[in-house]
Amino acid sequence: MILMIFFSLSLICCEVRQVCVGILLCSLQATIVPALDCSGQGLEGASCTISVEKLLDRAVQHAVLIYRISEESKMMFEEMFIPLSVMNPHVYGGTLCAPRTVAFPATKSEIQQISDKWLLHSVLILIQSWIDPLADLQVSMESYDNAPSVLLNRTKWLYTKLMSLEQGVLILIKQILGEGGLLLDIPEKTSDLLDSPDIFESVRRDYSVLYCFRKDAHKMETFLKLLKCRQTDKQNCSVF
């Protein structure tokens, strides 16, 4: 199963239009894939898993790519639909993005002090909170008249990649924290559903989704990178 998941990860990776990053990911994953020499059938007595470093590498690459694509999607959306930066997300007092029910570590010092467990869980909660809004975003954007297909493809890609990342993080939690490390705490849906046909509202909502997702993607990427640094070189990464 691990094999299939990460094989799917690598396959999806190679469909990305971002040639440079895609090639990077593909090349990195291509180097990783041959290292898998087990059938994944649960052979007794044979350790048939990918090492944590490689898993983390893949997760980091996914997060980096997701962040870059979300950044580009947001910019593209801005160019298309948001004229002259009228919508300043901070005008609302910085609450354009829906607040979290779970308190995340905020400052860097806090972040560096929290344990791996909380880092992973934070990432997982973040990912899970965005899967549904991205699905809604896809539906909403398809209802536009002049949404460019590139943008639609990117949102679709983000959605699929986020799902893959979720799978990867779950596996990481199992590997790093053991079997009982997963806290099932699915956040409630905070996205308001599509019941307002007003185009302005939908544009605003979609833009807020993209903006906030980009911010959280950056967060995910940072968390995973920190985690990777900790796993590989514990001494230097703990000091801030």
Added chain:
Amino acid sequence: MEPILFISILCLNAVATQTVPPTTQGLTSNMPHLTGCFSRELTTFHCQWEAGSFQNLTEPGDLRLFYIKASKTSEGNSKKHETKWNECPSYSSSRRNECYFNSSNTIIWFSYGIQLRSGSLDVVYDQMFFSVEDIVFPDPPVGLNWTVLSMSSSGAICDVVVSWNTHPSAVESVKTGWMSLVYETQYREKDSEQWILMDNGKVMEAYVYGLLSNVEYEVRVRSQMRGYNYGDFSESIFILIPYKEPRIPITSVLIFAVIGIGVILMLFIVSRQQKLMVILLPPVPGPKIKGIDPVLLQKGKLNEFTSILSTHPGLRPELYSNDPWVEFIEVDIDEPHDSQEELLIADSPVSDSPQMSSGFRDDDSGRASCCDPDLSDHDQTDLHHTSTSGHDGFHLLSRAHSRSPQPVAVCPQDRAWPNSLYSQVSDFTQRGEVVLSPEEQEIANSCCHNEAVEDNENNKRKELQWLTLTPDETGYTSEITANVISAQHSKPNSPITDQLPFTELSQDPNIAFREPQNLTDSSPLSMVFPILAMPPSPDYTMGEGVVWKNSLLLKPNTETSPQKTVVKTFPTLEGYLTAEFLDDITG
């Protein structure tokens, strides 16, 4: 309604506030305002303001900065008075009008609101909202230096590598993965205004290609947290590559070498012109008769030639009769003939030479006497016998008319048959005598090019003309063997007609030559043996008995000749054809 109001509020707020860069207002010069908030490494940040032109606010503490960590506020509500504003945690001691937020006070991925208030906290001069990662301006890289990567052979263009290091403040962040910095390099010629941009990514070196020597360049680098703002530019460095004269002018050496080789080749060609001509364009071998020196022909010593020929046992004096005789058969295109019999019967004998001779043309240039074009009686009977006997080597060349009523082509007769020394042998009698066959190849060739059918027939005719006199005569071997082959071809096609010409011949003993039968299929052979399509050498011509009106009428063959679609690739004929080769061709 509500959205419109919302939009208007947004617009007002957008005009009023700005995240980065610092706000620019109409009353900037007078009122105290925030000049901006900056973060270097996503860990800490600081905000700066200016007092403006207010004189009573120059004291520290007159202006206070308040921030709020904007959290749960209802959407659409930009007022924050209900939430608690905190004062700046630490006013910077090193600089005036700056508030520093340390790492424990810096909440990343979170929106901040900053307000500049008066000392008495009652006047809000300025405010701004931002998120910390949006105000990250990384420090510029340090330690720029350049090295020459490669230089062109002429020394005018070279490639350079520029390398740098991250700023000390960002080193830790980048190492731990907290920040991912990418770099952008810009370079330009010293005096130009346009910078050339290069996006390097995370690599801390830049390859600049195509820089000119003796031109000074300016290079600078800046860093960026990916997706966010660019930092300041680094210090510019200047690149100047001195121009070095190339030690070895490679291009000139190459040019001289090429010219020298060309000159040598020309000299070689000029000096060895004759040999090269021989090698490249070998002369076409002329036809040869064994025992006869072609030099004699060239010199025009016909008497010796005649004597040589007369001593040959095969070349009997009857070949050199002075009677003019028709040399070759002229085919009359315009006159369809039903059968050859009537033509043959109506043929005048050899003695009717003027009639016949007019029909024959000959462009023979070397013969003094007329060869005997006709077969003598005994030769004809011999021919008949030999044909019936089925001599496999030399068949009576019989033609089968490919198309029944179609007349053969008429060739305009423009050649005369002079007395020739010799003519080509058409057959051997049993006694060993040579039977000459008329030559109509050239006539057929010369005149019948327009019509393909006639051409084919003529080709067929001439192919049938000659038999191999001697096997190793290259000149005629092909023709003769072609005739043989064609005879063999026609043989199965018209077995019945084989006998007919001989009967006709017997009826007309005066006809010196056998009636050549049309080849049923000759086009492949004519294609195969191109020499057959060419007129033979003008040393002699072959004459054949001509029927009346100086036209050779071929016996119509009712059978339609099967077109031989399969054309075998025949090898070039050198020497005579062996029996196996003949079998290959016919089979």
